[in-house]
Amino acid sequence: MKAYRELSENELLALKDQLHKEYEEAKAKGLQLDMSRGKPSPAQLDMEKDFLGMVISDADVTTETGVDCRNYGLLDGIPEARTLLADMLEVSADKVIVFGNSSLNVMYDTIARSMLLGVLGNTPWCKLDKVKFLCPVPGYDRHFAITEQFGIEMINIPMKEDGPDMDLVEKYVNEDSAVKGIWCVPKYSNPQGYTYSDETVKRFAALKPAAEDFRIFWDNAYAVHDLYEDRSDKLLEILGECEKAGNPDMVYEFCSTSKVTFPGAGIAAIVTSPANVEQIKAAMTIQTIGYDKLNQLRHTKYFKNIDGMKAHMKRHAAIMRPKFEAVLKVLESELAGLGIGSWTNPNGGYFISFDAMEGCAKAIVEKCKEAGVILTGAGATYPYKKDPKDSNIRLAPTFPSPEELSVATDLFVLCVKLVSVEKLLHN
Amino acid sequence: MKAYRELSENELLALKDQLHKEYEEAKAKGLQLDMSRGKPSPAQLDMEKDFLGMVISDADVTTETGVDCRNYGLLDGIPEARTLLADMLEVSADKVIVFGNSSLNVMYDTIARSMLLGVLGNTPWCKLDKVKFLCPVPGYDRHFAITEQFGIEMINIPMKEDGPDMDLVEKYVNEDSAVKGIWCVPKYSNPQGYTYSDETVKRFAALKPAAEDFRIFWDNAYAVHDLYEDRSDKLLEILGECEKAGNPDMVYEFCSTSKVTFPGAGIAAIVTSPANVEQIKAAMTIQTIGYDKLNQLRHTKYFKNIDGMKAHMKRHAAIMRPKFEAVLKVLESELAGLGIGSWTNPNGGYFISFDAMEGCAKAIVEKCKEAGVILTGAGATYPYKKDPKDSNIRLAPTFPSPEELSVATDLFVLCVKLVSVEKLLHN
Numbered sequence: 001m002k003a004y005r006e007l008s009e010n011e012l013l014a015l016k017d018q019l020h021k022e023y024e025e026a027k028a029k030g031l032q033l034d035m036s037r038g039k040p041s042p043a044q045l046d047m048e049k050d051f052l053g054m055v056i057s058d059a060d061v062t063t064e065t066g067v068d069c070r071n072y073g074l075l076d077g078i079p080e081a082r083t084l085l086a087d088m089l090e091v092s093a094d095k096v097i098v099f100g101n102s103s104l105n106v107m108y109d110t111i112a113r114s115m116l117l118g119v120l121g122n123t124p125w126c127k128l129d130k131v132k133f134l135c136p137v138p139g140y141d142r143h144f145a146i147t148e149q150f151g152i153e154m155i156n157i158p159m160k161e162d163g164p165d166m167d168l169v170e171k172y173v174n175e176d177s178a179v180k181g182i183w184c185v186p187k188y189s190n191p192q193g194y195t196y197s198d199e200t201v202k203r204f205a206a207l208k209p210a211a212e213d214f215r216i217f218w219d220n221a222y223a224v225h226d227l228y229e230d231r232s233d234k235l236l237e238i239l240g241e242c243e244k245a246g247n248p249d250m251v252y253e254f255c256s257t258s259k260v261t262f263p264g265a266g267i268a269a270i271v272t273s274p275a276n277v278e279q280i281k282a283a284m285t286i287q288t289i290g291y292d293k294l295n296q297l298r299h300t301k302y303f304k305n306i307d308g309m310k311a312h313m314k315r316h317a318a319i320m321r322p323k324f325e326a327v328l329k330v331l332e333s334e335l336a337g338l339g340i341g342s343w344t345n346p347n348g349g350y351f352i353s354f355d356a357m358e359g360c361a362k363a364i365v366e367k368c369k370e371a372g373v374i375l376t377g378a379g380a381t382y383p384y385k386k387d388p389k390d391s392n393i394r395l396a397p398t399f400p401s402p403e404e405l406s407v408a409t410d411l412f413v414l415c416v417k418l419v420s421v422e423k424l425l426h427n
Numbered sequence: 428m429k430a431y432r433e434l435s436e437n438e439l440l441a442l443k444d445q446l447h448k449e450y451e452e453a454k455a456k457g458l459q460l461d462m463s464r465g466k467p468s469p470a471q472l473d474m475e476k477d478f479l480g481m482v483i484s485d486a487d488v489t490t491e492t493g494v495d496c497r498n499y500g501l502l503d504g505i506p507e508a509r510t511l512l513a514d515m516l517e518v519s520a521d522k523v524i525v526f527g528n529s530s531l532n533v534m535y536d537t538i539a540r541s542m543l544l545g546v547l548g549n550t551p552w553c554k555l556d557k558v559k560f561l562c563p564v565p566g567y568d569r570h571f572a573i574t575e576q577f578g579i580e581m582i583n584i585p586m587k588e589d590g591p592d593m594d595l596v597e598k599y600v601n602e603d604s605a606v607k608g609i610w611c612v613p614k615y616s617n618p619q620g621y622t623y624s625d626e627t628v629k630r631f632a633a634l635k636p637a638a639e640d641f642r643i644f645w646d647n648a649y650a651v652h653d654l655y656e657d658r659s660d661k662l663l664e665i666l667g668e669c670e671k672a673g674n675p676d677m678v679y680e681f682c683s684t685s686k687v688t689f690p691g692a693g694i695a696a697i698v699t700s701p702a703n704v705e706q707i708k709a710a711m712t713i714q715t716i717g718y719d720k721l722n723q724l725r726h727t728k729y730f731k732n733i734d735g736m737k738a739h740m741k742r743h744a745a746i747m748r749p750k751f752e753a754v755l756k757v758l759e760s761e762l763a764g765l766g767i768g769s770w771t772n773p774n775g776g777y778f779i780s781f782d783a784m785e786g787c788a789k790a791i792v793e794k795c796k797e798a799g800v801i802l803t804g805a806g807a808t809y810p811y812k813k814d815p816k817d818s819n820i821r822l823a824p825t826f827p828s829p830e831e832l833s834v835a836t837d838l839f840v841l842c843v844k845l846v847s848v849e850k851l852l853h854n
Contacts, residue, residue, distance in 0.1 A: 045495070046485055052483045052484070055479055057479075058473055061479075069691055102717070104716055105715040116553065127553075263498050263499045263716065264496055264720045265496070283576070287532055287535040287573075289690065290691060291529075292691060294689070294692040
């Protein structure tokens with residue numbers, strides 16, 4: 001098929017009529033499908049039958065070290081859970097503090113703590129006139145929502161296939177002491193599924209921040225979330241690189257089992273240097289009596305060790321692969337060569353990133369919604385929900401079935417075509 | 428026995444020698460007992476056998492309304508958990524947001540939110556020159572630790588048997604707009620076990636705060652924690668009283684099941700007006716993906732309703748009563764009439780409050796420690812750990828067995844006597 005840009009006005013008009021007809025037919029089907037959220041499917045969760053039964057009797061409730069997990073104690077998590085999550089991120093267990101079920105909450109609290117109490121003796125951010133964060137874009141809307149809520153100014157940094165534009169990152173971080181952080185999803189990034197290259201990680205580790213309290217917020221949400229056995233990305237472990245580069249305290253790394261066990265009842269962790277761990281624990285002593293250790297125990301008893309977790313993730317991948325492939329197949333067969341959109345084909349993670357022609361994303365999402373297919377809101381992948389090119393759309397293919405995803409993607413490509421034709425006719 | 432103050436110097440000297448001998452003998456026993464913390468005993472936790480098995484199979488994981496508790500959703504808690512905790516505090520379920528396992532964390536977050544985002548549109552507290560909190564004393568050390576961490580100035584308010592000195596509370600709250608809050612444990616107060624009278628609650632509800640964003644932090648930690656069936660305190664429900672008095676938004680109430688099910692794995696809640704609920708939920712949407720709903724489900728399936736919870740608490744009381752009585756028996760038989768100490772005899776809660784002669788508390792706690800009995804640090808029940816009279820000691824009789832408590836209290840009264848005699852000799 002010819003690229004749309006090469007079509008004459010008459011050809012475009014004819015195409016528009018035909019697409020319109022198809023759209024009205026599709027609308028009449030009364031679809032109700034949701035591709036908006038990175039949400040595991042019931043089939044993934046049903047695999048957990050044995051998980052919930054792991055901690056039932058009084059005999060199940062103590063740690064390896066003999067601590068009763070029902071009672072108070074062990075603020076930083078049970079030893080076996082610290083080890084499991086340390087192995088997940090390839091660090092030592094002393095760098096890990098285990099929290100409750102939401103890594104988002106850990107990130108929020110980390111920023112709130114920096115705002116109110118400051119980072120390792122530096123002025124609390126709430127006492128500064130201006131605090132800025134770098135935001136690789138497109139990125140994760142919930143990261144941006146946190147920094148927006150706290151009135152932190154967000155600066156867009158373009159993402160490339162090997163990570164954020166590091167020339168820009170270095171310029172901002174090394175020159176502007178108001179820049180206190182950067183949001184990163186370094187492996188299978190949300191929404192592209194890109195993984196930072198070794199060189200990118202090394203350039204991060206070698207930053208020379210103007211602000212002593214600059215921190216990299218390294219949200220390693222998809223560390224063990226490969227889709228394929230023969231096509232998986234490797235991420236260089238950043239804490240070790242930072243130590244080597246003389247920046248041992250520069251990273252707060254986050255992870256969780258929300259997309260390993262249960263989104264609503266997993267365990268989360270922060271992984272960072274001993275000095276940072278010490279400050280965080282000192283604040284935690286005031287903040288909480290500690291997190292749910294019984295749920296930590298369920299995780300360690302079920303997986304036994306990191307190999308158990310990895311085997312489990314292969315079963316998840318087997319459920320998810322056909323879903324990604326269902327979406328990709330429709331995109332490829334319907335849009336390849338038309339010049340009206342490009343998309344990623346990730347090796348892992350939860351999303352496919354789609355870039356429409358400039359100025360089309362909002363209209364496409366709206367058209368899909370009208371016909372019963374919910375996508376992540378256009379703009380959501382940018383700070384302040386403002387995609388300057390109105391181009392990026394995040395596709396989340398994990399919750400619906402492969403059949404539903406084919407139907408939903410059929411509608412999606414139809415909307416892409418229709419909106420693109422209208423755009424070309426109006427230019 | 429004669430009051431110590433009426434003894435002659437020679438009598439005191441002779442008594443001192445004898446007590447010293449007894450103390451050295453006690454020390455030689457090498458005791459290792461801990462009365463420092465309000466911690467349920469293993470016997471209370473072992474009652475939970477059936478609790479942990481409540482949510483195991485895939486058939487157990489949905490709410491009454493059909494929501495899958497393993498996945499994302501229901502930010503404010505599952506409906507049945509909201510109802511259970513609402514019934515616990517005698518309010519309607521729409522006023523309840525269910526959180527994770529730590530009500531301390533909910534209180535901390537409530538203050539952190541007020542600091543960073545402000546209360547219902549008022550200036551964030553971190554932007555103010557001065558923020559003050561009223562602290563009924565003696566009180567709960569972990570409350571004071573939160574306000575201290577955030578640099579909030581704490582003002583002592585003397586506690587009486589029917590609650591805080593309300594003349595003082597009214598004066599501060601109604602006249603000083605820097606006073607933004609007061610910490611209250613209104614039922615079975617920590618450490619005295621006092622319950623606020625109806626008049627006290629009504630005076631709270633009728634406050635006319637100088638600050639629009641003044642809030643009562645109503646930590647109803649022991650709402651269902653009666654020790655006796657025929658001697659239980661009733662607390663007037665404060666939200667209703669505040670509504671009647673035209674102050675609907677003035678209270679943040681907190682509760683948890685930490686001392687109902689498990690300290691490490693209970694559920695907590697905030698209970699407050701619709702306007703406050705709305706603000707809190709708006710902030711929570713950014714902060715977290717929601718709390719562990721499976722654990723909420725365990726609670727509601729196990730208790731079924733508030734009657735189930737109350738029956739359960741009677742079983743707890745049966746375990747705890749002999750412990751309180753073991754301590755009280757020794758205090759009564761060894762110290763009554765000596766004029767060197769007074770103590771409370773609560774109808775519920777987790778503590779007994781002991782007041783030594785002025786200037787003796789630190790020395791008593793130290794002497795106990797030397798002989799192997801750990802008490803809550805002297806001063807802990809006051810802001811900044813400063814008991815102006817060095818007099819109050821909190822006794823926590825829930826974790827050790829009744830036999831251990833008798834032994835520990837024997838040592839305690841011995842130390843009270845010894846330190847008091849030494850004090851009288853040095854005056």
